[in-house]
Amino acid sequence: MQPLDKTLRNRLERTIKDARDIAEDAARAALEQLGVGEAAPFAYLSEQDRELRRKLRVHGRQLGDSLNGGKSQTMDRLIEEVAYEHWHRMLFARFLAENNLLMYPDPDDPVAVTLEECEDLAADEGAANGWELAARFAARMLPQIFRLDSPVFQLGLPPEHQQKLERLVADLELPVFTASDSLGWVYQFWQAKKKDEVNASEVKIGARELPAVTQLFTEPYMVSFLLDNSLGAWWSARRLTESDLQNASSEEELRRKAAIPGVPLDYLRFVQQENGTWTPAAGTFDGWPEQLADLKTLDPCCGSGHFLVAAFLMLVPMRMERDGLSAREAVDAVLRENIHGLELDQRCVELAAFALALTAWKYPSAGSYRVLPELNIACSGLSVSIAKEEWKQLGLGKKNLSIALDWMHDTFKDAPVLGSLLNPAKTDAAKLVQWDELAGALEQALQAESTEYTEGTNNGSTEYTEGTNEKENNLVNFVPFVDKNSSVDEKKEVAVIAQGLAKAATLLAGRYQWVITNVPYLARGKQDERLRDFCEKYYPEAKNDLATVFLERCLELCEEGSTEYTESTEKEKNISVSSVPSVDRKSGGVVSVVLPQNWLFLTSYKKFREKLLKNDTWHLIARLGPGAFETISGEVVKAILISLSRGNGSTEYTESTDMNSLFSVSSVPSVDNKIRGVDVSEPRTASEKATQLLKGEIKSVEQAKQLENPDAVVTMEEGASGARLGKFARSLAGIDSGDSNRFSCKFWEQEHLLEGWIFQLNSNSSSLLFNGREHILFFENGEGALADCPGGSIRNVRFWGKKGLTVTRMRDLPVSLSMGEGWNRNCACIIPKNEHDLIAVWAYASSVQFLEDVRKLNQKLSVSEATFENIPFDLDHWTKVAEEKYPNGLPKPYTNDPTQWIFHGHPCGSVVWDEEQKWTAHGPLRTDDTVLHVAVARLLGYRWPAELDASMELADEQREWIKRCGALASFADDDGIVCIPPVRGEASASDRLLNLLAAAYGGAWSNDTLAALLKSADHAGKTLETWLREKFFTQHCKLFQHRPFIWHIWDGLRDGFAALVNYHKLNAKLLETLIYTYLGDWISRQKQDIASGVDGAQERLAAAEALKKKLELILEGEAPYDIFVRWKPLEKQPIGWDPDLNDGVRLNIRPFLTVPDVGKKSAGVLRDKPNINWNKDRGKDVESAPWYHVFDGDRINDHHLTLAEKRAAREDLL
16 A cells, blocks of 8 residues: 555645534534533423433543533533544545445345445435445444444534535545555544644643644654564564575665565665674564564554554564464454554544554455454543542452552543553552453453342433444443442443553553554643653653653563573672673563654753663664654654663673672663664655665664763764863853843844843854844843743853853854853853863864764754763864964954944945955945945934944954944934935935945945946846835845834835835824825825826825825824733833834834735835734743733733723823
8 A cells, every 4th residue: 555645645634624623513513402511401302302412411521521510511522522423433434435344234244335335225224324324334343443322423413514524525535545644644634723723822731732732643664664673673583594694785685585475674774794794783682572472562652553553564474474374363363462552542542443453354365344353452541530439349349459440540530641651560559450350350340230220210211222242232231330329321431431441551551572652742841730740750860751751651561671690609699790600681672662852962861861771772773853754844853763672681790788689780781782873864855764764874883882972962973082162161051031022122123222231142044253143132230020031041141241152052053253242042152261262162163063063962953052062172173273264363343244233334335354364354345235225224314333332342344334434424314204205305215325325335336336236136227216115125124134123104106105214213203293294295295286287196195195194093092003012011001102112113013014004915004014923922921910910921912902091091100
């Protein structure tokens, strides 16, 4: 079978998402029609409807819906259940039909029917249509998936919704139902919308959110690689001869010889040893049983069953070959003996069960449809909803069973969030009872006679659908342990849960030779309190991510390694290692897993790495890097594939203090165990990575030596000897404001550095000597609001003033020099302990070697500050490099970038690095795309920070250009309003700009220069005026990172009124000047032109007058054309147009964008719309925040206040 191609997968995604919306709307409508959520049944309901309503309420409470005051009931979980079950019953029916497996339930000889035949049979079978009948047939075939007595299926969906769902199923293309990966995508797409909603909400992830957020379909190539290099490696070691391994010419030859029909082993990797003999790269797994019948496999996070199906498809032909079984016998044996699965989400359990059943029925020569052995798959996320004492009656009077049930009741209440993390084997109850014994006791309860109990309800007897299996019928009689006041339906619900919990507990307490899975990924900071506390208590070394917690749990689920000691002739009880003849120790069960890579190198996982390196055997690692999952874009998840065995094959002997033991054993990694790895992180797509896994170089490193690496970082490179950078420099974290939109902005958002603000270095996009100088921080000497902001952290202020370099902690780690400024959390600042070493540290950090060394230790998208101190650093070598590159020392700050606060401010001035002189020098006059923008800013009266601060350390050439800016001061407009057309006797903006440019270039100015500037500004062959009207503002927004400080206000006409305004100066008085003086003059002229019969004047007048009204709305500031600042109380909110530059462009520009548009959508009266929004900001406010109780602590910006509200609040202060 082939996987779905991308086009079909995209169509399937749209269908599934639509289906969920429709099905949930249908479920809600049907449940509301019955009044399931209401306190009392509707009077018009029939007795049958009342009975169904009661059953649904009971079922909803078991799912987790709650009674409000014992009356009305929530329906969220019940709606989800009804929607899911109805849709998937139809979908599974079509899967069966398209594979010739949808069976008419003839007791003697079930026969396959098509969907068309179901339509013909529908009337005779009492079904509304063919789809309903097909769904019934599917449910009868899959009793482990669909409870035939469930009230969910007694509820009919509204016809209009049902018909839409039927069309969606019918319209799916045939290949969807025969592709190998369709079922996996089905559940991922079903959860996609919910996942997006949860991620956007920023809530802590608990039971309600966990299934959606952690759902991620494992790529087929990942599954194949892990299985081929575990089970496939074990198989090849037993199939290939010694001659094969000695004489093979390639890995491909060995794969071909090891393969059997149905098991191609395409991803099995081999390495050639020093003696020339080949061996499987992952090892031969000699700790596994020799007989496949004894190989127990488990996927504890089985999702839709991808790993289980893949393992099944390998094990069946292997058992046919090795055990001499027929296809049918092998299928049954593998299902009965080998395959086990657990999953938090019951819906995934259903999908996995269906995937296995469908695969078993489709297996060639295995007999098609038939009753299969009971599948060893259970839901680990079920919880108990009845009182403990009633629950414990399941123990049938047996003390030990009652104790076990007591534990089960207490523990499984958290099962919806903990799932397979629950470990019955660690409990006190495990000392008293075997979990399979508990399952047997529950089975006994299920089979109990019901004659001792009389129902005594007012609803009469209940009829159940015929044709269920024996176990389902026994659920009806599962009543002896439940309080007699409970309803029959409640007893049945408890029976179902009890059986499921017993099965889950048995699997959770089991031990397995092979655990295969893709673990859930969830950082500690995103976990809810219960999950976080559990991880910290039981998995302290692994607690930082749910993925690593699950890795440790997977190792617990493995069989322990075995140790055999030969008899010693030494008579002493405590003996040294030299007197121990031999110890034969085998590794235990194997974990083959997909998980994020960060734990291999982050400092916070140091103890976890040490624990696994000392105690367990590492086999094979495949580093996938970004893009490994086709459905996840960018670098969100960087995954690895890894195989580990529980325990290791080495021992270290110490003097024993245990008088009952001959000697003590301390686990250390075997000195000869090799960790093998392949790195495919460079290819950008999943398909390229899959190909490279077959061809990439397999590297080997000694496991024991990984403990010698800094922080025991696991790397496939041989460890470098010598000093680390931390010996010579500190790598320090920067300030985290906790609310960057409040405390941080770009320097150009203020006319000059306002009180309380400081310059702050930020991340860079590329490595330059001087970069990352755009931001300023509202620091208030560390004693203002920033100090109390939740989520904020003021760090390392004592190092301000010391020179160093900043490293952006993302991707390619660009660097820049620091002159002692503060820095933020996006970068680390490396400050040499001796300033004399700065030049050597810079030479290293700005080299390619720096990136390579860091990425050997840490492949996370965002690198921790501590990593930089652990990389190797040869001071003598890099001092020599620096002497060659910077013989005159490091230069003083310089730049030609107007987005840096050290910019000289001259439109065409240029300072460059002279490679011959090895120092800064004047460069040729600039004609790049920033020249016109700098000139416009100067024309509007803006000056750069470097011009305003004579004490700022700058290169001499930089200072010279600042002095030359003085000659341009006379061109600056007085009030910061420059109209593009000539108005009020002022020249047009283009003429004024030409004069400024001519002065700036001096003798170098010419028409050719102007043409070059317009070409650089993407306006070749056109005029400066049309550039100002059409291109300037869009480019200005882009250049200044969508925080524009020159605003282009216009009336919507290409030849109409337009003005460039310096935002810094635009107070209420100047806005009035703009409206009533400049725009007023333009309006007067249009009226004169109308009187003179000038073409277009009437249109220009109308546009200008409309603009005037919009500007007056802004001036007045009535909602919704007001400014709202979420960190200011009501009485300090601006009244009318009264912007505070401390609040930044983002908030102050809102009225100009929200008044009715004159041109571009959502741009208001501005020429273009900068990429600005006022969505909820990240984080939560403290309770003392002014709007905390209005927004429940959320940081909401899109809010409006009336003038009356604000004025009343100010009056209250008087």
